[in-house]
Amino acid sequence: MQLGLLVFDSSTGPFGGVPATRTRRDSCAAARFPGLPNWVRMQPAFAILLIDPSRNRGPAMRALITMARIIDQANERLGRIAVWLVLIACVVSAGNAVSRYALDLSSNAWLELQWYLFTAMVLLGAPFVLSANGHVRVDILYGRAEPRTRAWIDLLGLVFFLLPMAALIAFLAWPFFVESFLGGETSSNAGGLLRWPVKLLLPVGFGLLFLQGVAEIIKRIAYLRGMLDLDSHYEKPLQ
Numbered sequence: 001m002q003l004g005l006l007v008f009d010s011s012t013g014p015f016g017g018v019p020a021t022r023t024r025r026d027s028c029a030a031a032r033f034p035g036l037p038n039w040v041r042m043q044p045a046f047a048i049l050l051i052d053p054s055r056n057r058g059p060a061m062r063a064l065i066t067m068a069r070i071i072d073q074a075n076e077r078l079g080r081i082a083v084w085l086v087l088i089a090c091v092v093s094a095g096n097a098v099s100r101y102a103l104d105l106s107s108n109a110w111l112e113l114q115w116y117l118f119t120a121m122v123l124l125g126a127p128f129v130l131s132a133n134g135h136v137r138v139d140i141l142y143g144r145a146e147p148r149t150r151a152w153i154d155l156l157g158l159v160f161f162l163l164p165m166a167a168l169i170a171f172l173a174w175p176f177f178v179e180s181f182l183g184g185e186t187s188s189n190a191g192g193l194l195r196w197p198v199k200l201l202l203p204v205g206f207g208l209l210f211l212q213g214v215a216e217i218i219k220r221i222a223y224l225r226g227m228l229d230l231d232s233h234y235e236k237p238l239q
Contacts, residue, residue, distance in 0.1 A: 079128025123205025
């Protein structure tokens, strides 16, 4: 069975009339997918687009795959920056330790810089780790499943969990940053740093994670359609 894609049609449901192609698509769905639930077939706000290789390997899907690759490349570059931030954070941490215990000198700015860098490495690196399928999983069945089953598990998890979570946090974090920026918020510690740069990383980081989630959805759909090779292998971290 090929993958079915739900495509939102703004001319349906409470926003307009049912398109002329609705009946034909529903008939096609009933004929090719007799087990398709009626509530799915009859949703007025969605058109059920059945996957036909002769029709759906065209320029639209290729454009989506190209967009996914652009997102991959952008987040890979940011991920490489995050890798260097790990080294910089280690150097700063070591310098703080040496100056404090060897020279009896300390600076709140340098101490805060450590967790600023940690925030940046996590939030800028998370989208790249997602693209590499490297996030830690509580894996019970995924590693034993067939590649297509893993693609379906990824697809459902991305659509129903990752995208809503990333969108919600980015949405809630934006006014958190704006308030800090407009108020010129600084650290409450003497000699501390400005607060808004690190708060900006919250909406930016989760926004990038959302975009990477979209890219991963595109790649899974393309894989299920037979349009793209996908390595869904997950290597458990060393214990």
